[in-house]
Amino acid sequence: MFDLLISPSQLLALSKDNVVIVDCRHQLTDGEYGQKVYAEGHIPSAVRLHLDVDLSGEKTGNNGRHPLPNREAFASKLAKIGISNASQVIAYDDAGGMYAARLWWMLRWLGHDKVAVLDGGIQAYLAAGGLLDAELVALPAAEFVIKPTLEKTYSADDVLSALGSNQLLVVDARAAGRYAGEGETLDPVGGHIPGAKNYFFQRNLDANGCFLSAEVLKQQWMATIENQALDAVVNQCGSGVTACHNLLAQRIAGIAGAGLYPGSWSEWCADASRPVATGPTP
Template sequence: MYTTLISAAQLAQQDRAHCIVLDCRFQLDNADYGHAAYEQGHIPDARYLHLDYHLSGSKNGRNGRHPLPDGQRLAVDLGAIGVDADMQVVAYDDGSGQYAARAWWLLRWLGHEKVAVLDGGLAAWKAAGLPLDQAAPARNSRRFAIRAALQQTVDADAVQANLEQQSFTVVDARSADRFRGVGETIDPVGGHIPGAANRFFMNNLTAEQHYKPAAQLRAEWEALLGEGFDPAAIVHQCGSGVTACQNLLAMEIAGFHGSRLYPGSWSEWCSDPARPVER
């Protein structure tokens, strides 16, 4: 069972009768990119999941750019592509792994433990000389049952209350410039949640876009948060709750279990002018 990462070689040897591959390719500035790229070539038998349509819920202007999907609806979507309790799931994209990590986190949120991210993404699959396919996989619907969550969340009210209570530490996964409020181009307000720490999600990866070794990740997280920190007292956020999932995955790889996600993240936080901003 793979619960964090799987290599291209390991995925190639998986029995597809018991393994579902999710293609999660996406580009923020071109919502049609992922599906078009999927049709041009994907890992054999992979199913495509769209960040906006499958891995996010409806926006109302106050709940962020990528609010969590309805859990029951996502469960139906997963069952329709063949995922059930016994299925190993592997997610990949062709970027820095953030969209695959979002799928990984969501499945764990629904209680599915057997889910991993393809380390190095589609580039690693190609580099290993493994084939791509254009054929649509056969449909084999199953029942995906929601179980006890393996990942937890906090909401904006809890983050607001924490400004005084200081019961957890918020870690922002955005770039250092966006964290400082410099050159913000995605959200209407620049800055960060007061008191937050900053860990750019790309810092979890090597130059080749693989995750760093567990020991190195552990040392880097301890350098940021202090040796012996309590993972349960860490809440991750980013711009919209997507790249923060990569920090959550990195902590799991490092052996730090139990941190939580603030799904609305900065795009939700800054939508209310009454909430304080630090720069």
Template sequence: MTYIRSVNWVQGQLNSIRMVDFRFYLQHSDKGRLEYEEGHIPGAIHIDLEKDMSGAVGQTGGRHPLPNMKDFLNVIQEAGIQNNDIIVAYDNQNGAMASRFVWMMMYMGHKEVYILDGGFRAWEEKGSGLTTEIPVNNRSSYKAVYQSSMIADQDYVAQHIYNDDTIILDSRSYERFAGINEPIDQKAGHIPSAVNAEWTKVMNQAGRWKSKEELRSHFLQFGKPKEWIVYCGSGVTASPNVLALYEAGFNQVRLYVGSWSDWITNDKNPIDRSVSS
């Protein structure tokens, strides 16, 4: 199964699919919503990373913890999304944000949810047309069936360090992984035994997703485990790696939602700053 959809595919299906605008900028939390209001793909609704898809930041859980899932379910129902809808999400950050939404819907058991290859920029470049009209939808009775095997928490990660059947994948930049530069979190380094695969590596130079074969080759350099655990700083930019692993044909993949910003809240958790030569 592919989780990527082209602009051409979306153009041909636009009247029968649900579009979700997930533009969001970590340093400018209102910018994505403002851009949506200035122009978006016809029919698209806007969902916000921090207001709709993240819980309150606490002592643990990381910078973008999962929301109360009843609250998020209410967001989906208010948007009028139905269980049998075909959903395509997009952003303007090469899938960094929209992938989190796609993962969340998969976690809720949604069957057909995809990401727009190239995102909003690709749509604009194609001259496909924008609108400022904000759709009004009737509330749905969406039912979620949560997929617990898709998620990892701090304890689960700690139990799988140095597990021969598990690869822990760090999606941050090499500088953050190696502890050379940590501009966001209070502690530098990475989870012991983790390997570094910056999430941007699943894209080509044009900002499009690499092919299934390219993605599979990319991940196989680390091994072929029974299970992958993927993390980043706060569980957002790890999501493109999760989708890319699925795209490459790997089925047992867990997102550590709290990620590094959760891991470092527990002083008992080991931190590694060494890197392989």
């Protein structure tokens, strides 16, 4: 079973029995990008899930840019594309796991642990000799039953009530500029949740877009978390996507227990009564 990462060589050697490969490619500035590149060529037998349509729920204007969908509706969608409780799911993208990690986390949110991210994405797969296929894939429908969640979530109220205390440590996965409130392009308000620390998700990756070793990741993450209890660490980002990348990196490092604030900054800043801080991490 692969439950964190799978290398291209492991994927190429993997028996395809009960394996579902999911193309998660996406661009925040171009909602049509993922479908376009999927049609041009994808890993053979891969189905596709769209971040905005499939990996997000209905937006209300105050629940963030990528709110979580209803769990039952998402489970039904997984079953429709051929994912069952017996499936080994492999998620990939072309952005260092930025979007694939969202599917990794969401499956775990439904209690499914047989899910891994393709390390290095489609680029590493091609470099390893993998081939692409442009054929539209439709797998037989399956049955997917929700199990007890393997992930912990926090609401805006949870975070708000802990401000000014040591109850929770919020870690923001956005780039340093957006965290500081400089050059914000995706959300109407710049800045960060007061007291949050900044850990840009791309720090988890090497120059080739693959995850760093468990040892290096552990050093980096422990330096950020310091003495905070792991079960009191809350990961957030702009809309609950790249925070999942940080959660995956923590698991690779052997650090378990942290949770996700799904609404993240885009939900937080939608309510003007919630405090906002600016500037770099102290």
